[in-house]
Amino acid sequence: MLKKVRGAYLVEAILLNLLNGISYGMVLFLIASGMSIVMGIMGITNLAHGALYMVGAYVGWTIAVQYDLSFWLAALLGGLGAGLVGFLIERGFLRHLYKQPNEQVLLTFGFVYVLTNLCIWVWGGRFRTQFTDPALAGFVNFAGLSYPAARVEIILIGLVLAAGLWWLQEKTRIGAIVRAGMDDKEMTMGLGINLERVAMLVFFLASFIAGFAGVIGAQLLGVNSMMGTDMLLLALIVIIVGGVGSIQGALFGGILIGVVDALGKAFFPGLAMFTMYLAMIIILLVKPSGLMGREL
Amino acid sequence: MAESRPEPRRWFRHGQLIQFIPLLSAGIVLIVLPVFLPSHLQIVMTKFLIFALFAISFDLIFGYAGLLSLGHAAYFGAGGYTVAVLMLRYDINSFWIGVLLGLFSAALVAALFGLIVLRVSGLYFLLLTFALGQLLYSVAWNWKWLNSPGMQGIAGLSFPDLGFLPVSWNNLNFYYFVLLFFALSYFILRKITNSPFGHALVGIREGEARMQSLGYHTWLYKYLAFVIAGTFAGLAGIFFAYHNRMIAPGHFGVTTSFLPMAMAIIGGSGTLFGPVIGAAMIVFVEYFASIVTPDRWPLILGSIFVLSIMYVRDGIGVYLSRLGKKVSYLWGKH
Numbered sequence: 001m002l003k004k005v006r007g008a009y010l011v012e013a014i015l016l017n018l019l020n021g022i023s024y025g026m027v028l029f030l031i032a033s034g035m036s037i038v039m040g041i042m043g044i045t046n047l048a049h050g051a052l053y054m055v056g057a058y059v060g061w062t063i064a065v066q067y068d069l070s071f072w073l074a075a076l077l078g079g080l081g082a083g084l085v086g087f088l089i090e091r092g093f094l095r096h097l098y099k100q101p102n103e104q105v106l107l108t109f110g111f112v113y114v115l116t117n118l119c120i121w122v123w124g125g126r127f128r129t130q131f132t133d134p135a136l137a138g139f140v141n142f143a144g145l146s147y148p149a150a151r152v153e154i155i156l157i158g159l160v161l162a163a164g165l166w167w168l169q170e171k172t173r174i175g176a177i178v179r180a181g182m183d184d185k186e187m188t189m190g191l192g193i194n195l196e197r198v199a200m201l202v203f204f205l206a207s208f209i210a211g212f213a214g215v216i217g218a219q220l221l222g223v224n225s226m227m228g229t230d231m232l233l234l235a236l237i238v239i240i241v242g243g244v245g246s247i248q249g250a251l252f253g254g255i256l257i258g259v260v261d262a263l264g265k266a267f268f269p270g271l272a273m274f275t276m277y278l279a280m281i282i283i284l285l286v287k288p289s290g291l292m293g294r295e296l
Numbered sequence: 297m298a299e300s301r302p303e304p305r306r307w308f309r310h311g312q313l314i315q316f317i318p319l320l321s322a323g324i325v326l327i328v329l330p331v332f333l334p335s336h337l338q339i340v341m342t343k344f345l346i347f348a349l350f351a352i353s354f355d356l357i358f359g360y361a362g363l364l365s366l367g368h369a370a371y372f373g374a375g376g377y378t379v380a381v382l383m384l385r386y387d388i389n390s391f392w393i394g395v396l397l398g399l400f401s402a403a404l405v406a407a408l409f410g411l412i413v414l415r416v417s418g419l420y421f422l423l424l425t426f427a428l429g430q431l432l433y434s435v436a437w438n439w440k441w442l443n444s445p446g447m448q449g450i451a452g453l454s455f456p457d458l459g460f461l462p463v464s465w466n467n468l469n470f471y472y473f474v475l476l477f478f479a480l481s482y483f484i485l486r487k488i489t490n491s492p493f494g495h496a497l498v499g500i501r502e503g504e505a506r507m508q509s510l511g512y513h514t515w516l517y518k519y520l521a522f523v524i525a526g527t528f529a530g531l532a533g534i535f536f537a538y539h540n541r542m543i544a545p546g547h548f549g550v551t552t553s554f555l556p557m558a559m560a561i562i563g564g565s566g567t568l569f570g571p572v573i574g575a576a577m578i579v580f581v582e583y584f585a586s587i588v589t590p591d592r593w594p595l596i597l598g599s600i601f602v603l604s605i606m607y608v609r610d611g612i613g614v615y616l617s618r619l620g621k622k623v624s625y626l627w628g629k630h
Binding site: 045 | 415419420424427430438551554557562595605609
């Protein structure tokens, strides 16, 4: 009898942790997707992507908490704020550094320092707690389980965005241009396509998603000034696992890493982070280019 | 036409005298100056030497072999943690045991990681080295044995015991001790980069396929360079542990890996003196910025990265050496 109860409890615990892992993984997907696209399509290693996430999260915090406006407006403006910063970095600096990965890495890591310090300057170094839409503060009851509504909403947003990005990349004209540019830049430009404008758009979109992810992710993680590097590390892990330049890879890698992290934290609490890195190393040893990566 | 230029006098053209000016000034700065500095600046000078060593070890694989690693701190941390664990867990203070085991563990980690990361190149190499460095970071974070009680990392280290040479350490003689090893390492790395092996590495950087078709076993060259670089990074880590009095998981991580890369690129990669200049820039600017405006220091550091990438593309060290050559040429014309 006791065993049965404990068994049911264990199943529920696993299920809850699985859901926690998936919702966390969706945030990871949101942040990694933009970075992965920029890396795979434009060949730009943008280490400031985590800092863009942080900028978005802080802007969202100002709108939603400080001014007490709508959470969705915060998500939108957070995305636009990060998109603007990303746009400026691309136009002002990265544009001159195409095909120079070493310089890109140093430049964008410089921006991690700059943006982090500016955020501390503007918003202070304090840790800001989680915030969400009041309508999502409750729980959803489903098949005997009650689960936070905000986490359900995060999972839905992640799925919708994944579908949207996949559709954009595989089914639209812009996506076709982008994929063509990835395979053969000179030939695509020779066909009279203004790749620079497409690159600008892609970079803006990726930065926008990073900032949007910052506000969405703030529902779980809050906002703090270490996020610029923390989120960068997580995004890199997801990209390594999923493979560079692939939306499906980022989604799959994000969920996998999220679930591994949640289960690891629940069942091996002494091994925080380690389970995640171990999963990454194992995948790398089996398949160095990631699970769904394009061969570079 | 170059031939129609007036020939500079012979000993100037060969630069036999003029080439000693940078060496001489470097000697004065490194050997004589520290005696007159206050103690806290001697510490900064020591830190500069340690990071200069770290940066030139990085430049062997980055500037010469063309491999961009984001996990070079793995070997730095391995060296530092080895001497720290020896002190904390086994009460072994001997420098000679520490340096032997520290170099051995750094070389071992590099040899192991090299097998994994050199299967790929380019972007995936960057990602893999990053991943392995972070793996060590998380091991150091989680493993109780690698942490002093109640904290992350190992604190309370002291200057090492030299055994047969009883030294009462102060900041100045520790500085000279590091300088000795730095000069030795610089000399060895200079020999390596000037050897056929070093030239082959540059060849691999410029065109690996071409080197392969010339019959070079390029993987082996890269692997050897990787292990050598890791070993010297381990030496830097050993001195850093003694110098800093503590070592933390972060010294395995990406923020530490980033420093030698920044120093090499800012100073001028593909040379040995470039990273040294870069290390001087970063360490001293950090020191002065932390006095003037400690809160804004990261902003200044980040801006230095951005500006040096945008405007001094080849690195400040290379720029200075070009300036020096120009000056010596003009000098020779008189």
